[in-house]
Amino acid sequence: MTDYSKYSFWMETCGESLTPRSALTNSIDVDVAILGGGYTGLWTAYYLLRANPGMKVVVLEKEIVGYGASGRNGGWCSSKFPVTPSMLERRCGRDRARALMLAMNATVDEVSCVCQEESIDAHFHKGGILTLARGDHQLPLIRSAFDAYFRLGLHQQYELLTAAQAQERVRVSNICGALYAKENASLHPGRLVRGLARAVEKRGGVIYEQTEITEFKGGPTARFISPAGEVRAKRAIVLAGESYLSRLSKLHRALLPVYSLIALTEPLSDQKCAKIGWKDRASLASCNYTVDYLTHTADRRILFGSRGAPYHFGSKISDDQDRHAETHDRIEELVIEWFPMLEGIKFTHHWGGPVGMPRDWMPMTAFDPASKIATARGYTGQGVSTANLTARVVTELIMGRKTQLSSLPIAQRQSPAWAREPFRWLAVRYMQNAFLRIDGAGKQKRPKPADASVAEYLGRH
Numbered sequence: 099m100t101d102y103s104k105y106s107f108w109m110e111t112c113g114e115s116l117t118p119r120s121a122l123t124n125s126i127d128v129d130v131a132i133l134g135g136g137y138t139g140l141w142t143a144y145y146l147l148r149a150n151p152g153m154k155v156v157v158l159e160k161e162i163v164g165y166g167a168s169g170r171n172g173g174w175c176s177s178k179f180p181v182t183p184s185m186l187e188r189r190c191g192r193d194r195a196r197a198l199m200l201a202m203n204a205t206v207d208e209v210s211c212v213c214q215e216e217s218i219d220a221h222f223h224k225g226g227i228l229t230l231a232r233g234d235h236q237l238p239l240i241r242s243a244f245d246a247y248f249r250l251g252l253h254q255q256y257e258l259l260t261a262a263q264a265q266e267r268v269r270v271s272n273i274c275g276a277l278y279a280k281e282n283a284s285l286h287p288g289r290l291v292r293g294l295a296r297a298v299e300k301r302g303g304v305i306y307e308q309t310e311i312t313e314f315k316g317g318p319t320a321r322f323i324s325p326a327g328e329v330r331a332k333r334a335i336v337l338a339g340e341s342y343l344s345r346l347s348k349l350h351r352a353l354l355p356v357y358s359l360i361a362l363t364e365p366l367s368d369q370k371c372a373k374i375g376w377k378d379r380a381s382l383a384s385c386n387y388t389v390d391y392l393t394h395t396a397d398r399r400i401l402f403g404s405r406g407a408p409y410h411f412g413s414k415i416s417d418d419q420d421r422h423a424e425t426h427d428r429i430e431e432l433v434i435e436w437f438p439m440l441e442g443i444k445f446t447h448h449w450g451g452p453v454g455m456p457r458d459w460m461p462m463t464a465f466d467p468a469s470k471i472a473t474a475r476g477y478t479g480q481g482v483s484t485a486n487l488t489a490r491v492v493t494e495l496i497m498g499r500k501t502q503l504s505s506l507p508i509a510q511r512q513s514p515a516w517a518r519e520p521f522r523w524l525a526v527r528y529m530q531n532a533f534l535r536i537d538g539a540g541k542q543k544r545p546k547p548a549d550a551s552v553a554e555y556l557g558r559h
């Protein structure tokens with residue numbers, strides 16, 4: 099039997115048995131059937147059941163609840179959205195961009211409220227995010243992000259910090275300034291996803307694990323097909339499998355699976371904590387294209403995550419890709435580069451997983467009343483809070499309600515498909531390589547590579 103605790107520190111320490119629930123054994127009829135036992139699927143089941151007690155809702159999960167990104171992430175529950183505020187403003191106009199950002203801000207508290215109501219001890223702690231400019235070349239990036247929030251009238255929640263002010267909150271090397279964002283919490287992802295599953299079951303939802311959906315069909319009764327039988331749904335089937343949806347032939351080019359990898363240190367002693375001076379467990383990020391994200395866990399470890407592991411031809415996803423020696427070595431080096439006073443610190447865990455990236459970086463939710471097919475997906479590594487918001491939106495869409503949520507710019511939209519192979523592989527590998535080269539040049543205070551503007555234009559989001 100698979101040892102699911104090996105997939106992440108969070109699954110290992112979620113505080114409950116990971117023995118799978120029962121699998122589907124025969125065909126069944128329900129009101130709503132959901133593919134995916136991660137945050138998206140479980141939040142959708144939760145809000146549907148909360149609004150409609152007695153509704154027959156099932157969640158179908160190939161492995162176990164939390165097997166995917168929801169049980170492996172960096173623990174940032176943040177108001178950060180995959181598309182930058184200035185790009186959002188350009189795409190949807192000021193008012194709609196502002197409405198979406200406000201909804202993201204409120205989502206952080208919504209997650210906390212449900213955790214309290216449902217007694218989910220997810221170690222939720224609201225300490226904000228510090229996006230650090232490490233090197234003068236990154237200062238314009240945090241200034242322009244702040245200007246965009248200012249234009250949207252949201253600047254009260256953000257603060258530009260000087261190098262000295264930032265150093266008072268954490269002693270990271272080479273800080274030239276920082277942008278502080280209030281609306282962010284860090285949490286224990288495994289405890290959240292496993293607790294949510296229990297909350298769904300408490301409200302009458304049924305979760306089948308070890309049940310792979312191989313095909314879906316829309317119609318007056320929409321259907322999921324698995325080797326054990328069909329799940330026929332009167333109201334809706336919901337595709338909530340994020341990056342793994344690319345394994346279904348009909349959705350193969352909808353999302354690109356991109357691996358994000360994490361290294362975790364041993365718990366820090368009092369002395370080491372004093373040396374790094376990390377206040378209030380704020381989440382940390384750099385402005386690098388390779389995306390560095392750090393969490394100070396409740397048990398005082400440093401979690402350092404980053405991208406850069408190579409994309410595999412044909413959007414392949416496999417357990418072998420969860421660990422990539424070159425990227426994990428680079429992450430360990432980064433920990434010491436950021437915190438030179440921690441030289442010699444031990445790393446206890448290494449893991450990773452795929453994030454689902456849409457072609458336009460924009461998360462989407464949709465429900466077609468004719469085919470009864472719904473979906474919520476495409477968070478590009480920002481799904482801990484966003485999945486709660488998309489689940490509430492998709493719930494409104496399925497229930498046919500016209501509300502503020504169902505008119506957000508993430509509602510009823512489609513992202514363009516990714517290119518076919520080998521063009522997809524060529525383009526993605528080029529971008530990954532260009533981002534590593536641009537970050538490397540910045541770090542070594544060298545001029546950007548000659549093709550930087552091309553890569554920056556293509557990677558603009």
Ligand SMILES: Cc1cc2nc3c(=O)[nH]c(=O)nc-3n(C[C@H](O)[C@H](O)[C@H](O)COP(=O)(O)OP(=O)(O)OC[C@H]3O[C@@H](n4cnc5c(N)ncnc54)[C@H](O)[C@@H]3O)c2cc1C
Pocket residue numbers: 133134135136137138139158159160161162163164165166167168169170171172173174175176309310311312338339340341342343358359360391403449450451452453475477478479480481482483484485
């Ligand atoms: C290493 C890493 C770090 C991250 N860090 C952060 C972070 O700090 N903050 C943040 O906001 N986001 C982060 N993310 C992203 C975030 O975790 C995801 O966006 C979010 O968990 C997506 O939730 P989901 O339910 O949509 O997908 P998932 O959690 O991936 O769940 C999908 C589930 O569907 C199941 N499934 C798929 N296909 C089928 C099928 N055919 N049949 C049955 N079941 C199926 C899978 O087994 C899986 O359990 C990170 C992701 C990774 C991988």
